[in-house]
Each structure stands twice: as C-alpha cells, then as structure tokens.
Amino acid sequence: MADRTFLNWPFFEDRHRTLAADLDAWAAETVSGIDHSDTDAACRALVAALGKGGWAQHSGAPAGETLDVRSLCLIRETLARHDGLADFAFAMQGLGTGAISLFGNEAQQAEWLPLTRSGQAISxxxxxxxxxxxxxxxxxxxxxxxxxxxxxxxxxxxxxxxxxxxxxxxxxxxxxxxxxxxxxxxxxxxxxxxxxxxxxxxxxxxxxxxxxxxxxxxxxxxxxxxxxxxxFRIAMSVLDVFRSTVAAAALGFARRALDEALSRVTSRQVQGAPLFDLQMVQGHIADMALDVDAAALLVYRAAWTKDSGAARVTREAAMAKLFSTDQAQQVIDKAVQLHGGDGVRHGQKVEELYRDIRALRIYEGASDVQRVVIARQTLGAFEGGK
CATH class of the missing domain: 2.40.110.10 (Butyryl-CoA Dehydrogenase, subunit A, domain 2)
Structure with a gap:
C-alpha cells in the first residue's frame, strides 16, 4: 500500500485529498483492464477512459479558469504508480493543449478544449x-x-x-x-x-x-x-508548468517501486527469515524511502508555488524534475536488485518500471539541461540580491 501521509502536508487542500483517493480507486478498477499489446490502440482507449471518467477535464483550463498544478501532479503521480501508459495518455492531453489553455483565444479554446478534455480528441x-x-x-x-x-x-x-x-x-x-x-x-x-x-x-x-x-x-x-x-515564450511557459508534472510521474514510478520492493523483502525467505531482516536490505529500503519523500517535497513545492500565483517556477520545476527523475531511477534500480533474477524478467512490474523511468530523464529538458537552468537561476538570484 503506497504511503498516503504526504497528502496531509500543508501543500494540499481537502479537494486534492479527495481527488487522489477517487483517482486511485478508479485507476485500480479501470487501468488494469486495458490491453497494452497494441500501443496506439491502448493510448486511444486510455484517453477515452480518462475522458469518460472525468479525469481529462483537469488537462486543460478554458477561459476564466486556471490550471491547478497540484491536481495535475497528483493525477500524474497516481496514474504512473498504476500504469506508465495511463500517465502518458493523461500527460499528453495536458501538454498538447497547454499553449491553448494558457495563451489561446476564446475561439481556439472553445474549438479544442471541449474535445481534448472529454477524451474525444488526442493532442x-x-x-x-x-x-x-x-x-x-x-x-x-x-x-x-x-x-x-x-x-x-x-x-x-x-x-x-x-x-x-x-x-x-x-x-x-x-x-x-x-x-x-x-x-x-x-x-x-x-x-x-x-x-x-x-x-x-x-x-x-x-x-x-x-x-x-x-x-x-x-x-x-x-x-x-x-x-x-x-x-518561444509560450513554449517555455508551458514547459514551466508541465515540467513539475514530469517529476510527479517519476515520483509515482518510485513509489510503486518502493511498494514492490517492500512486498518482496517481507515475503521472500532467506535462511528461514524474511529478506528484510538483513541490515543491508534495510539500508536500501531506507535510502529508497528517503528519495521518495525528498522528491515529493520538491514536486509539491513547485506545484504549490505555481498555484499560489508565481508567474514562473523555472528554478523550482527544474529542481523537482532533476531530482525526482534521477532519484526515481536509483529507487527503481534498487527494487530490481532486491528482486534478484526476477527483477529483470519480462512481465515483472519492476522490470517495466526500469524501462518506464529512463525517458523521463531526457524529455522536457534532460537532466544536464536542468542543472544548467538551476545554476543560472541560482546565479541570477545571487546577483539580484547584491
């Protein structure tokens, strides 16, 4: 059972806690039933399901409304924990129409957002x-x-x-x-x-x-x-919002990896005792839990800052994406290691997560690019404070 205590952090309101619980229940019932053997067909089915379930409504904001980045992050984290392709399907509905939500005129929004937010059109x-x-x-x-x-x-x-x-x-x-x-x-x-x-x-x-x-x-x-x-300004503003959600997806992958690892080390017996009793294994679990919580703090700080009215969250989003994606890779690698040979067997969840996470360290700003962004933002704040 994935940790839920983070939902009590002051970043969230009751509506966010309700959203997370409702989506978790919906995903557990719906996502697992979609056939992934045909990627294109699976993505179409997932977008349609997200639309029918009302979740795609969060992917865009028509005139007079604003994108709630905390909700976007919670949705991506929750979907990623259940299924990487479900997260992808939702994410692209948001990123694909982000420019229309943030900068489109009323006619453009009226033409496309009802279609993408209902799952009738893919963006x-x-x-x-x-x-x-x-x-x-x-x-x-x-x-x-x-x-x-x-x-x-x-x-x-x-x-x-x-x-x-x-x-x-x-x-x-x-x-x-x-x-x-x-x-x-x-x-x-x-x-x-x-x-x-x-x-x-x-x-x-x-x-x-x-x-x-x-x-x-x-x-x-x-x-x-x-x-x-x-x-260029439009593209960077869109990425500024959605980069935090990439970090949230990585966080969802990491949480699932930690859950899978805990299930493994508490059920696997070594010399008559659970694998968890080995101190080295406890050390791995501790490191994984630490990385998950630290990533969550960075993700939801960035989202809360944007939702609180910040014009840009370039530094916060870059930190969240860099740390969350890089550390999720480490968390998942540890989960694979703790599974032994089963960890690299096709069809195992940790093997799937191992493949899912890698691209997140590249798209929407590779890790090394995020380091450049963070360094420049840090220097600018230092020089501006002189």
Whole structure:
C-alpha cells in the first residue's frame, strides 16, 4: 500500500485529498483492464477512459479558469504508480493543449478544449526537431505568411502521440527576429494536405512517437496562438508548468517501486527469515524511502508555488524534475536488485518500471539541461540580491 501521509502536508487542500483517493480507486478498477499489446490502440482507449471518467477535464483550463498544478501532479503521480501508459495518455492531453489553455483565444479554446478534455480528441506538442532538441531557439521549421494563411515547411521529431493525435501544438520560425525571437506557435489539425508522418519511432518503453514532415502545408492565420514571435515564450511557459508534472510521474514510478520492493523483502525467505531482516536490505529500503519523500517535497513545492500565483517556477520545476527523475531511477534500480533474477524478467512490474523511468530523464529538458537552468537561476538570484 503506497504511503498516503504526504497528502496531509500543508501543500494540499481537502479537494486534492479527495481527488487522489477517487483517482486511485478508479485507476485500480479501470487501468488494469486495458490491453497494452497494441500501443496506439491502448493510448486511444486510455484517453477515452480518462475522458469518460472525468479525469481529462483537469488537462486543460478554458477561459476564466486556471490550471491547478497540484491536481495535475497528483493525477500524474497516481496514474504512473498504476500504469506508465495511463500517465502518458493523461500527460499528453495536458501538454498538447497547454499553449491553448494558457495563451489561446476564446475561439481556439472553445474549438479544442471541449474535445481534448472529454477524451474525444488526442493532442500532441510538436516542438523538437532533428537538429534542435534542448536548443529550441535553433528551430528551423518555417511558417511563411501568404495572404491569410501560413505555409509550413520542415520536420518535427520525437513527437509524443505523433501519428495518433487529432491536433498538434506546433512551433515554427516566422522570422520576427533571430533565434528565440522569431518563433511562433500554431494549432495544426491532423490530416491536412502536406502533413505526413514519415517515421514511427520505437523505444524501450512503448509509446506512440513519430517524425512529422510538413511540405507546403497551409493553415489559416487564425491558427496562431498568441502573437507573432511569441512562440518561444509560450513554449517555455508551458514547459514551466508541465515540467513539475514530469517529476510527479517519476515520483509515482518510485513509489510503486518502493511498494514492490517492500512486498518482496517481507515475503521472500532467506535462511528461514524474511529478506528484510538483513541490515543491508534495510539500508536500501531506507535510502529508497528517503528519495521518495525528498522528491515529493520538491514536486509539491513547485506545484504549490505555481498555484499560489508565481508567474514562473523555472528554478523550482527544474529542481523537482532533476531530482525526482534521477532519484526515481536509483529507487527503481534498487527494487530490481532486491528482486534478484526476477527483477529483470519480462512481465515483472519492476522490470517495466526500469524501462518506464529512463525517458523521463531526457524529455522536457534532460537532466544536464536542468542543472544548467538551476545554476543560472541560482546565479541570477545571487546577483539580484547584491
């Protein structure tokens, strides 16, 4: 049974505690019944189930409402603890429409948010390019204004939900200035002429991923989110919110690994006594519990800070993501070790977690990039206090 005492921390309100309990019960009953043998079909089924259950409503905020980051984090932590693909399905509904929730006009929100929040449409966030992963300002895909339309040319890659999404939030160079100053954000529905999926990418923990190519693909000028040249700011603001939720997903994986490890060491007998009686094993369990609680504190500090009105939580979110994802890797590795040979057997939960966690240390800002962000934010605070 996963620890619930953290819900009594002052970061949370009663509505958060209710949400966590209700979602946990729903996930235990619903998620395990979805067949994962076909990744695309599983993701479609999970998005539909999240919509039917009302959980996808939390993925976006229409005009007059704000995203509750604590709720987003609790949902991702809980879903990740039950099933990594369920977490992925929910996360992409939020990240894919984050720019529409935060910066879209009323018409854009009215067109897409009811569909994505009800699970009727799948969303995606198309930012990464073959030559520009963490270096977003180096994006080369272009959007050229032609009358009342923009013409898209270029490629995006490693796009989650690529190939199954109904709508993409896409970032392209419109040329208002060099580097980051010349990017804009657009809403691009799937199936447009000139928009093709050129590769489906396979990774260690199955997810729908694709390379997208745009060749003279036309979209209306009204598809722009915000104004010309605001794309980089929009992308960074969206990542600022959702980076904390990546940390929450890692926390969910780590909690499940700790639970699996505790079940193993209390039931496995070594020389007539539980494996837990070995002091070295107790040391591993203590380290795992410490990493889980420390990660939770960083995750929910970042979420609470954002919900309390902070314009940006760049430093807090970067710390949460770096620590939670890196330490979750260590917690899961210890769980695998404590399972012995069973830990690397396909079909074991800890083996699945071992594959699930690795990508979280890369996407939405790799660990080393987070270190750069934290260092720069720390220096800026130091210089600003002089």
């Amino acid at each position: 995606a966030f198309a930012l990464t390019e073959p030559q520009s992963g963490s270096d977003v300002a180096n994006s080369t895909m272009t959007a050229t204004l032609d009358g009342d339309e923009y013409v898209l040319n270029g490629e995006k890659t490693w796009i989650s939900n690529g190939g199954i999404a109904d709508v993409y939030t896409l970032f392209a160079r419109t040329g208002e200035g060099p580097g980051a100053k010349g990017l804009s954000a657009f809403i691009v529905p799937a199936g447009l002429p000139g928009f093709e999926v050129v590769e489906r990418q396979q990774v260690i923990a199955p997810h729908p991923l694709a390379t997208l190519r745009f060749t003279e693909c036309r979209i209306p000028a009204s598809a722009m989110i915000g104004g010309p040249g605001q794309g």
